Amino acid sequence: MRAVALGGGHGLHATLSALRRITPDVTAVVTVADDGGSSGRLRRELGLLPPGDLRQALAALAAAEAGGTLWADVFQHRFGGSGALAGHAVGNLLLAGLFEVLGDPVAGLDEARRLLGISGRVLPMSAEPLEIEAEVTGLENGEVSRIRGQVAVASTPGRVRRITLHNPGRPTEPPVACQEAVDAVLSADVVLLGPGSWFTSVLPHLLVPRLHDALVRTRATKVVILNLVPQPGETAGFSPERHLDVLFEHAPRLRVDAVIADRDSVPTPARLRRAAAALGGRAHLASVSDSRETGRHDPDALAGCVREALGLTAGDREGQ
Helix, strand or coil: CCEEEEECHHHHHHHHHHHCCCCCCEEEEECCCCCCHHHHHHHHHHCCCCCHHHHHHHHHHHHHCCCCHHHHHHHHCECCCCCCCCCCEHHHHHHHHHHHHHCCHHHHHHHHHHHHCCCCEEEECCCCCCEEEEEEEEEECCEEEEEECHHHHHCCCCEEEEEEEECCCCCCCCCCCCHHHHHHHHHCCEEEECCCCHHHHHHHHHHCHHHHHHHHHCCCEEEEECCCCCCCCCCCCCCHHHHHHHHHHHCCCCCCCEEEEEHHHCCCHHHHHHHHHHCCCEEEEECCECCCCCCCECHHHHHHHHHHHHCCCHHHHHHC
16 A cells, blocks of 8 residues: 655654554655754755755654664754754754755655665655745734744744745745655555644645645545644644644645544534535544653554554455
């Protein structure tokens, strides 16, 4: 089964960890709009793709491979101290070096996965760094404000209404999709969107025109995984169904087959079922949170719910 997961950060890490319990053929399509921390520094200083979310996806797949835990830990290791390396992750620096030496981020990521012994693949949603712009209310006398940058949008005290995506180098042109990511979505058997920071990690994939069209056209089973809790700033006060409403507002042509949510995170299941049905899908409620870590999905439980949403039986799993 060919599976494609779209997202970024810790949310995509959870999805990839779950998918690797179902199939070895996993491709991650990762957002490239980060402008904070180590990624932001490398992006500004070198003009490269921000590597942080790409690193996290590689680490998630590496951790799922036999014997891959050490390399996953090394990739995630951050330097301490107060010098030039302080705060940089080893994997970020390695990816930046590969991008510069090879001159192609896709080739660099493929080389990194060979180094880590990964059977899956990690791709950027675009081969160029992008910028998020958000319409936000609640900052100035009820008027709509525009703020730019992933960090600014994720941490705004206002209410995000809508986002757009730009290429800072070509502001009048639409973002260009990574062709390999488009091909992966079109040839997939299942495509998963979310969980993660809704406006800065999940929705941006729908704003890259050719990637959006691929998500609409693909014959793959499309599954949306909702967050366990609303995120301060981005989705404060959002109900589970409001997340789906926002998804539809940004991609009215997108239809999904299933929506996965944690049972304890849905106060009104009937409303979520209606919202899922409006997108063409069915809501699947289960206990998928990690009891050991608040706000994180349990990979085994999430994998089980994905299997249910895909209609996989025990026999199917053994066949795979």
